[in-house]
Amino acid sequence: MKVLVPVKRVIDYNIKPRVKADGTGVETAGVKMSMNPFDEIAVEEAVRLKEKGVATEIVVVSIGEAKSQDTLRTAMAMGADRSILVETDSVTEPLAVAKVLKALVDKEKPDLVILGKQAIDDDMNATGQMLAGLLGWPQGTFASKVELHDGKATVTREIDGGLQTVELALPAIVTADLRLNEPRYASLPNIMKARKKPMEKITPADVGVDMTPRLSIVSVAEPTGRKAGIKVGSAAELVAKLRNEAKVI
Amino acid sequence: MSENPREIMEFDVVIIGGGPSGLAAAIRLRQLAPDTSVCLIEKGSEIGAHILSGAVVEPRALDELLPHWRKTGAPLNTPVSEEHMLYLTPTRGYRIPILDRVMPHMRNHGNYIASLGEVCRWLGAQAEEMGVEIYPGFAGAEVLTENGRVMGVATGDMGVGRDGKPGDNYAPGMELRAKYTIFAEGCRGSLTKQVMEMYNLRKGVDPQTYGLGIKELWEVPAELHRPGLVQHSFGWPLDDRTYGGAWMYHFGENLVSYGFVVGLDYPNTWLSPFDEMQRVKLHPSFRPYFEGGRRLSYGGRALSEGGLQSIPRLTFPGGMLVGDTAGFLNVPKIKGTHTAMKSGMLAAEAVAEAFLTNRVEPGSYTRRIRESWLWDELRGVRNIRPAFARFGMKGGALYSGIDAMLLRGRAPWTLHTRHADNETLEPASISPKIDYPKPDGKVTFDKLSSVFLSNTNHEEDQPVHLKVRSTSMWKTVNWDVFRSPESRYCPAGVYEVVDEQAAPALQINSQNCVHCKTCDIKDPTQNIDWVTPEGAGGPNYPGGM
DSSP states (O other): OEEEEEOOEEEOTTSOOOBOTTSSSBOOTTOOEEEOHHHHHHHHHHHHHHHTTSOSEEEEEEEESTTHHHHHHHHHHHTOOEEEEEEOOSOOOHHHHHHHHHHHHHHHOOSEEEEESOOTTTOOOOHHHHHHHHHTOOEEEEEEEEEEETTEEEEEEEETTEEEEEEEESSEEEEEOGGGOOOOOOOHHHHHHHTTSOEEEEOGGGGTOOOOOSOOOOOOOOOOOOOOOOOOSSHHHHHHHHHHTSOOO | OTTSOOEEEEEEEEEEOOSHHHHHHHHHHHHHOTTOOEEEEESSSSTTTTOOOOOEEOTHHHHHHOTTTTTTTOSOOEEOOEEEEEEEOSSOEEEOHHHHHHOGGGOOTTOEEOOHHHHHHHHHHHHHHTTOEEEETOOEEEEEEETTEEEEEEEOOEEEOTTSSEEEEEEOOEEEEEEEEEEOOOTTOHHHHHHHHHTTTTTTSOOOOEEEEEEEEEEOOGGGOOTTEEEEEEETTSOTTSOEEEEEEEETTTEEEEEEEEETTOOBTTOOHHHHHHHHTTSTTTHHHHTTOEEEEEEEEEEEOOGGGGOOOOEETTEEEOGGGTTOOBTTTTBOHHHHHHHHHHHHHHHHHHHHHTOSSOTHHHHHHHTSHHHHHHHHTTTHHHHHHHHHHHHHHHHHHHHHHTSTTOOSOOOOOOSOGGGOOBOTTTSOOOOOOOOOSSSOOOHHHHHHTTTOBOOSSSOOSEEESOHHHIIIIIITTTSOTHHHHOTTOOEEEESTTTSOEEEEOGGGOOOOOHHHHHOTTOOEEEOOOSTTOBOOOOTTO
């Protein structure tokens, strides 16, 4: 069974993002980038499926600038077998990404695509769902548990107020939530070995996808700072302030 | 944890540390001997992540290493255009033009204001293009030796829990074996410390002395930005017995690098380098530049100040020390990038020669250093920093003037450093307390909101990498005598005293550590040992820092 895992290069989760002085976006120059943490979970899940003997091949794909090959190398160091870089300097909006992925699915014919539920840069949470729509495949989003058996996937989903278990016929789409697993480290020996694993490089045009953005960003602003707290002398004063100043009761 | 056998990889040369010295060594090696396999490891999450410097960079070594750097996009874009040395009183700043004249080593004509982190990222890209294998995110944790010869290093284990036991995602370290190992860890390298002890490299030289630099990166309104401006200050707020001062460099797109260095031989246990740095921003010579600006980042790092007299033996069987871990910083010039790079290049030349002659110890490195401009430069200024230690700030300034103008650095005597920095603190009972102003949240800030901007993180579940050897020693010396100097000198709020009234104890917030190494240096009884945490931990200084 073949598994396809798309991964995205984003600002590292340890970095506090900074809005550019002119408000057009977030500063990325000289900023540490790494694999979207939800995608790391997706890669880990695929590697575990391979270790269990369920999956036979893991292909990782990234759509973005040339540097995204670092992200693919990391995924291969974690255990993916080979990678495809779809190189583009354009903005990567979910629909265009989903179209590229659909083209690659048509070519690679995986039985399962595992994606991160969302990327931590734009928090869109759309690519997996759009890909399922384009392919007409069943989807199990926000997965915290995935079990494969007899051509089916049983996926436990994290939904508001509890867990929902769904059964999907393969081929299917799964998007990974935080509790699905704890990803392994890319160890130094494996990073060295990953340098020799194959990486195919193509462009969106090669698979007939137009990356021209459909969304325009009006402005980007930092959240307003929190006001300093105050101390109140009595419960009565608290109630008065909540009613008259905060206007919450 | 050694039941899991470690994987082994063999290289011709392994370099520990991806700063200017290590990267220069790597590049030079591949230039001289393109078939040499060179592996460079860096404990930061990427090249540049842990690099902190002013920085005004003298391009001399870069000119020698990569003569076409101007055409190949090196991030040195702001030439120094204007320079002031200010003597501060509490309310005024006096320009001292004579100092610019008598101290030729202070002149910055032809130098560039830059982010050293960006310079290193660029050097790293050059090195990789030349075939150097660079592995960031892996800390050298152990020196490998065989029959008295250094044979490389082992990286630290990953995924070890706080209790020291391997967790679910445990990954053992790896042995990187090499014919020659170049230690380029920067000031007070933790492996260098072991190697110095193993081979007794400090025998017969002065103790190393240090400074702590704390830096902020600001973005200021365009009308206040004067690209190319270099401003240094001394005097207020430090007393005459404390060496140090502030810097402010305007560069890039409305960026200002501001920072403060304190000599770690300071005597007053109540002194807080962080708070000194904060309050200088309130001085009329600095404050106007920060009004309406935005602070982007923060960090701290120790630097070597001992100079020529403190340079240890540089080679040992199987390797050598380069850059600031050896102590090549030029203190009066306030620069170490060019000397660090030069030392790395000379080390590479010595290693290339040692390969040909099959020597165990790349000993020609020492001769190459002594015959180079690096040595002349350090010899010329060797008495200046010790003079400040001996005669105080004013006496030291006077001595420097005489040394530079009349003797032109050729004094027939050499002043020695008499005390290591951990021996200079005076007890809390006789040290004058210092009343620092409260942060205003606009120009001055508290420590924790500052550390937040360094993007520092360590995997939470791992052993504490700041090893306090004896907690009873902490109580009887650090607390009873000095009232916990570490809680003040640490620029990252790692050390905190809890239960001060009833049963004072030291709490170590090791997750905050920005890897400056000050505690390893300044602790009065050398009771704190800084060891490398899990790789990729520590600060993630952004572009511009």
